[in-house]
Amino acid sequence: MKFTWFNLMPWPHLPDDFRKQHRSVWVDIDPKLYDPVKGHAVYNDYLDMLEYADSLGYDGLGVNEHHQNAYGLMPSPNLMAAAISRRALNAAIVVLGNSLSLYNPPIRVAEEFAMLDVISGGRLVAGFPVGTSMDTNYCYGDIPALTRERYQEAHDLVRKAWRATEPFAWNGRYTKLRYVNPWPKPIQSPPPIHIPGGGSVETYDFCLDNVYSYSYLSFSGYIRAKALLQGYWDRLTERNEPDESPYRAGFAQTICVAETDAEAERLYAPHVNYFFNRCLHIAPGFADAPGYRTIKTIKSGALSQFSPNFEEAAHMSWGDLVEGGFIIAGSPDTVRERMEDMIKGLHVGNIFCLIHVGDMPIDKTKYSTRLFAEKVMPKLRNQWAEYDNDHRFWCKPLDQRATPGPVSARNGSEGNGGAQ
Amino acid sequence: MIRLETIHAPKVDVQVLTGGEGPDLLFLHGAGGLLAEDPLLNALAERFRVHAPLLPGYGDSEECHEIRDMLDFTLHTHDVMTALGLVKPMVVGHSMGGMMAAELAAVMPNDVDRLALICPAGLWLDEHPMPDIFAMVPYELPAVLFHDVEAGAAMMTAGADFSDLDFLQRFLVQNARQLGMAGKILFPIPDRGLAERLYRIKAKTLLIWGASDRLTPLPYADAFRQGIAHSELVVIPEAGHMVPLEQTARVVEAIGRLA
Numbered sequence: 001m002k003f004t005w006f007n008l009m010p011w012p013h014l015p016d017d018f019r020k021q022h023r024s025v026w027v028d029i030d031p032k033l034y035d036p037v038k039g040h041a042v043y044n045d046y047l048d049m050l051e052y053a054d055s056l057g058y059d060g061l062g063v064n065e066h067h068q069n070a071y072g073l074m075p076s077p078n079l080m081a082a083a084i085s086r087r088a089l090n091a092a093i094v095v096l097g098n099s100l101s102l103y104n105p106p107i108r109v110a111e112e113f114a115m116l117d118v119i120s121g122g123r124l125v126a127g128f129p130v131g132t133s134m135d136t137n138y139c140y141g142d143i144p145a146l147t148r149e150r151y152q153e154a155h156d157l158v159r160k161a162w163r164a165t166e167p168f169a170w171n172g173r174y175t176k177l178r179y180v181n182p183w184p185k186p187i188q189s190p191p192p193i194h195i196p197g198g199g200s201v202e203t204y205d206f207c208l209d210n211v212y213s214y215s216y217l218s219f220s221g222y223i224r225a226k227a228l229l230q231g232y233w234d235r236l237t238e239r240n241e242p243d244e245s246p247y248r249a250g251f252a253q254t255i256c257v258a259e260t261d262a263e264a265e266r267l268y269a270p271h272v273n274y275f276f277n278r279c280l281h282i283a284p285g286f287a288d289a290p291g292y293r294t295i296k297t298i299k300s301g302a303l304s305q306f307s308p309n310f311e312e313a314a315h316m317s318w319g320d321l322v323e324g325g326f327i328i329a330g331s332p333d334t335v336r337e338r339m340e341d342m343i344k345g346l347h348v349g350n351i352f353c354l355i356h357v358g359d360m361p362i363d364k365t366k367y368s369t370r371l372f373a374e375k376v377m378p379k380l381r382n383q384w385a386e387y388d389n390d391h392r393f394w395c396k397p398l399d400q401r402a403t404p405g406p407v408s409a410r411n412g413s414e415g416n417g418g419a420q
Numbered sequence: 421m422i423r424l425e426t427i428h429a430p431k432v433d434v435q436v437l438t439g440g441e442g443p444d445l446l447f448l449h450g451a452g453g454l455l456a457e458d459p460l461l462n463a464l465a466e467r468f469r470v471h472a473p474l475l476p477g478y479g480d481s482e483e484c485h486e487i488r489d490m491l492d493f494t495l496h497t498h499d500v501m502t503a504l505g506l507v508k509p510m511v512v513g514h515s516m517g518g519m520m521a522a523e524l525a526a527v528m529p530n531d532v533d534r535l536a537l538i539c540p541a542g543l544w545l546d547e548h549p550m551p552d553i554f555a556m557v558p559y560e561l562p563a564v565l566f567h568d569v570e571a572g573a574a575m576m577t578a579g580a581d582f583s584d585l586d587f588l589q590r591f592l593v594q595n596a597r598q599l600g601m602a603g604k605i606l607f608p609i610p611d612r613g614l615a616e617r618l619y620r621i622k623a624k625t626l627l628i629w630g631a632s633d634r635l636t637p638l639p640y641a642d643a644f645r646q647g648i649a650h651s652e653l654v655v656i657p658e659a660g661h662m663v664p665l666e667q668t669a670r671v672v673e674a675i676g677r678l679a
Contacts, residue, residue, distance in 0.1 A: 027555075138555065141608045145600040146488060285555040289607065291600020295483075298593050 001343070001383050002394055004094045005053035005369065006062030006252060006352040009046050009073040009080075012359035013038055014278045019314070024283035026069045027138045033070065042073070045362045047083055052366055053355075054088035056373035059394075060125060062094040062352050064217070066132075067139040071279035078112045085120040086404050092395045093120050096194055096215065096352070097127020101147055102140045105175045106154035107182050110161040114186040121401030122187035125394065127215070128155060129196040130203075134282070137289040145291030148202075150174045162190045192393050194250060194350070199228045200297040204235040207248070213350060213393040215250035219280065220313065222253055222342035223325030229346045246343075246384050247393040250350030253342060254357055256329035257371040264329045267364055268357065269318045272327055275358030280310040327357075332375035339376065343383050350393065422456045422465060427473075429499045432484035436504065437472040440465025443679060444509035446501060447472040448517030451553070451602035453479060460514075460664035463672045467679070468510070473500045477601040479594075490605050490612035494523045498531070510678060511623075514538040514664055515636070516602055519614065522644075525625075526617035534678045535623040537644065538671065539636045539661050544611040548639045554599065554607055567632045567660040575665060618647030625651040628674050630659030630666065 014033060015021065022030055050061045063080045066072030074080055081093045093116060098109045109128075117124035130151050136142045142150065153172045157180070160168070167181035194213040197203035207214040214232050218225050229249060236244065256272065258264035313326055321327045328338040343351070355372060356365045422439040437456055445468035447454075447461060454461065454472055464470050476484035476496075487496050497520055501509070511532050513521030518540025525532040544550070551564045558576070566572025581587050605612055625648045629641045638655070645653045654674045659666040 137607070143607050144554075144603050146604065149485075283555070284557050285552075285560070289554055289603065290596050290598070291603045291607075293596060295593055295597060298589070298596055 001380055002059040002092075002247070002350045003377055003380075004060030004062040004092070004350065004352045005050065005058040006064075006094070006096075006354055007046055007050055007356050008064070008066075008071055008354065009043075010275065010279050010358055011039075011070040011073060012042060012274075012361075014070060014274070014359075018278045019281050022281070024286060025071055025279055025281045026066075026134050027283070027286045029068060029070050039073075046073075046356070047080065049356055049362060049365050049369070050080075050084045051088045053369055053373075054084075054091045056370060057377070058091055058353070058373065060092035060094040061088055062096055064096045064127070065099055065129070065135070067135045069134070071275070078116060081116050081124075082119065085116065085123070089401070089403060091123070092125045092397075093123050094125040094194075094352075095127055096125075096196060096217070097129050099129050099131030099136060099151075100154035100158065101142055101150040101174075102131060102136060103154070105177060106157055107161050107175075107177070107180060109154070110158045110182045111184075113191060114162070114182060114184045117186035117188055117191055118184050120397070122397040123395050124186065124188065124191040125194060126191040127194045127196060128158075128212075133289045133292040134286050137292055138286050143291075144289040147292060148294065159190065162186060187398065188396055192395055194393070197232075199231060199300075200294060201231075201235065201300065202294060202296065204232050205239075207232075208236060208239060208241055211392060213248055213250055215252070215350065215352070217252040217352065219252075219254065219276075219310070219326070219354075221325035221327065222251065222338075222346060225251060225346060229348065233347060243390075244347070245387045245390045245392075246347050246349035247387060247390050249346070249348045250352060251342070251346055251348045252352035252354055253339075254327040254329075254354040255335060255339075255368070255372060256327060256355070256357065257332055257335050257368045257376060259331060259371075261330035261334055264331070265318050268329060268360065268368070271358040271360035271364070272318070272321060272329075273358070276310065276313045276316065276321070276326070279358060280314065282310070332371055335372065336376050336379050339380055340383070343380065349384050349387065349390075422458075422461055422470070424456060427500070427503050429496065429503050431486050431496065431499070432476050432482055434476065434500055434503070435474045435479060435481040436500075437461060437474070438470060440468055440470045442468040444468070444506050445470050446504075446506060446509040446511045446521075448497065448511070448513035448520045449474070449478070450515030450517050451599060451606060452515075453598050455479075458664075459668045460671060463668050464512075464675065467672070467676065471504050471506065471509070473497075473504075475598075475601055477597040483597060483601070487601075488604055490523060491527075493520055493605055494527050497521075497524050498528060501531070508533050510534040510536070510675075512536040512538065512675060513540060515661065516541050516606060516610075518542070519605065519610065522614055522618070522621065522648075523612075525623050526614065526620040529620050529622040532621075532623045535621065535625040536628060536675050536678055537625065538628045538664060539630060539633050539640075540627075540644065541606060541610040541636060542612070542614040543640055543643050543647075544609050545639055545643060548637055550610065550635060552608070553635070554603060564634045565660055565662045567630060567658055567666055572660070572662060572666075615643075615647060618644070619649070621648045623650070624678065626674060626678050627651055627653045628663065628671055629653065629655050630661060630663035631655050631657045632659065633661045633663070635661040
C-alpha cells in the first residue's frame with residue numbers, strides 16, 4: 001500500500017454565512033475574503049503539516065493545482081512541492097498534478113517536474129490532470145472544446161522532451177518550438193505518472209495505453225466511488241490487459257482518526273462541516289463549460305451517475321457523512337475496518353489521505369495524522385502483499401541523496417569571508 | 421415552407437434550412453441554434469429564397485473538429501456559400517451568426533454587398549462587459565435574452581421536460597455540441613479581432629438592435645456603426661437580444677429595406 005498525505009490547502013477563514021452571502025467558493029470568489037497576512041500563517045501551517053507527515057512515515061506528500069479557489073490555495077503546486085522537498089526528506093513528492101494545457105509552452109512542466117525530481121533525489125510522482133472546467137476554462141480561459149486536444153499535444157510534447165537525447169523541433173498545433181531541449185532532465189525516466197480522472201472511457205484507456213495510474217480524486221467518499229472505479233477495472237478486463245495490479249488506481253478519501261468514535265465527532269465535526277458546507281459551495285454555472293466534456297462521456301451517462309450532490313452533503317449530519325462514506329472517521333479500529341472495505345472494494349493500492357479537512361487547526365491535524373500513521377497504517381500495509389513487486393507506479397529515489405547543509409554562518413567554516 | 425437539406429462542404433456535410441422564393445438570402449444563426457419553425461426564417465421566406473446552414477454540431481448535424489478558430493469559421497461559411505451556388509447573396513446574421521457574417525464581409529469584402537447584422541457579437545467594450553452566457557444555467561438565460569422575460573422563458577422551455585432523464589441527456593448532449601462549437605469563437609470573450617477588420621467591409625450594412633438588449637447592449641451597436649463605413653442602425657423598441665423572436669415583423673421590414 002502507498003499512503004499519501006494529501007493537503008488541498010483550503011482557506012480556513014470563510015465567514016459563517018458564506019453560503020448565504022456568496023455565490024461561489026471558486027472562480028469569482030469575493031477577493032475581499034482573502035487576507036495575505038493571515039495567509040502567511042496558513043501556508044506555513046500547511047507546509048508544516050506536510051513535513052510532519054513525512055516524519056511519521058507516510059509514503060507520499062500530495063499537492064495539487066487549483067486556481068481562484070478558496071478550498072485549494074495552490075495555483076502552483078510545484079512551489080509547494082519545492083518548499084517541502086528540502087525538509088521532508090523521505091516521502092515521495094506527489095504532485096497531482098500540473099494541468100498541462102495551462103502551461104505555455106507546456107515544456108514548462110517538463111522543466112519544473114525535472115527540477116523537482118532532481119532536487120528531491122528522484123522522489124517525484126507526477127500527475128497530469130486535464131484540470132477541472134473551473135480551473136481550465138473559467139479561470140484560465142482555455143476554450144472548452146479544444147482543451148482535450150491541447151492537453152493531448154502538451155502531454156506528447158512533455159513525454160518526448162523527457163525521452164529525447166537530442167534537441168528536436170516541435171511543430172504542434174498549439175505549440176511551435178524550434179529547439180526543444182529542456183534542462184535539467186528528471187532522474188527517473190520518466191517519473192511515475194498518475195492521471196486524475198472523472199469516469200470517462202477515454203481517460204481509462206489513456207491510462208491503460210500509457211501504463212499510468214488512474215486516480216479518482218473525489219470528495220464524496222468510497223461508497224459512491226465504486227461505480228466509477230469498477231468502470232475502470234471493467235475496461236481493463238474488456239481490453240484483456242495482463243494484470244490487475246491495484247497500483248494501477250488511486251483514490252482520495254477524507255479520514256479523521258481519534259481515540260474513540262465519539263472523540264472523532266467531537267474534535268472534527270465542525271471542520272468537516274466547514275469543508276462540505278462552505279468549501280464545496282460552487283456556483284452551478286461553473287460546473288462544466290459546454291464542450292469541456294466529450295459527447296461520448298455525456299452519452300455514457302457518467303455525469304449523472306458519478307457527479308456527487310454536494311448540495312445534499314452540505315447539510316448532512318456527521319452520522320450521515322460517516323454512513324454514506326463521505327468520510328472515514330472514528331477510532332483507529334473503526335477507521336481500519338472502513339479502510340479495508342475501501343481498499344478491497346475499490347481494488348486500489350494508492351490512497352490519498354485527506355486528513356486535514358476544511359478549517360482544521362494544526363494541532364488537531366497532527367493528532368489525526370499521527371494516530372493514522374501509528375495505529376492504522378501499519379495494519380493496512382500488507383493489504384496487497386502479492387503486488388509488492390509492482391514498482392511501475394511509484395518513484396524510485398536515489399539510494400544516496402544529498403541532505404540540506406547547515407544554514408547558520410556560525411556553524412560552518414564557510415560564510416564568514418575568512419574573517420578572524 | 422422551410423425544409424432541411426444536406427449539402428457537401430469540403431470539410432463536412434452541412435444541414436441547411438431552406439425555402440421561399442425571391443432573391444437569395446444567407447442566414448447565419450446564433451449560438452442557440454435554429455429550427456425549421458423559426459418565425460424569422462419563415463417570414464423571410466415570404467420575400468426571399470432563404471438558405472440557413474446549421475453550424476456543424478448544431479441540431480443533429482455532424483460535428484467538425486477541424487473548424488477551430490475564427491478563420492476556419494469564416495472559410496467554412498464561404499465554403500458553404502460556394503457549395504450552395506450563391507453569388508453575392510444578402511447576408512443576415514443574428515448574434516454569433518452576426519459575428520460570422522461581419523467576419524465574412526470583412527475577409528471577403530467583394531463577395532458581400534448587402535449585410536444585415538442583428539445584434540451581432542464580435543466586439544468587446546471594457547466599459548460594457550457582456551454577461552457570460554457560458555457560466556449561466558438555462559433558467560438564468562431569459563433575463564439576459566428577452567425584453568419580456570416571462571414570455572421569453574415560456575418560449576425557451578416550450579416542450580421541455582427536464583424531469584425526463586432521456587430528454588435531459590439529449591438536452592445535455594445537444595447543449596455540449598452546440599455551445600461547445602460556439603465557444604470556439606465566443607469563449608471566454610467573444611472577440612477574435614473583428615474590430616481591427618471592420619474597416620474592410622464594403623457592404624451596405626444594416627444594424628438591427630433590440631432596444632433592451634442586455635446581452636449586447638446598445639453601446640455595441642454604436643461601436644459597429646462607427647466601425648463599418650456604409651452602416652445604418654435600426655433600434656427596435658420592446659425587444660431584447662432575441663429581437664428576431666420578439667419583434668419578427670419589424671426585423672423583416674428592416675431587412676426589406678436592404679433588398
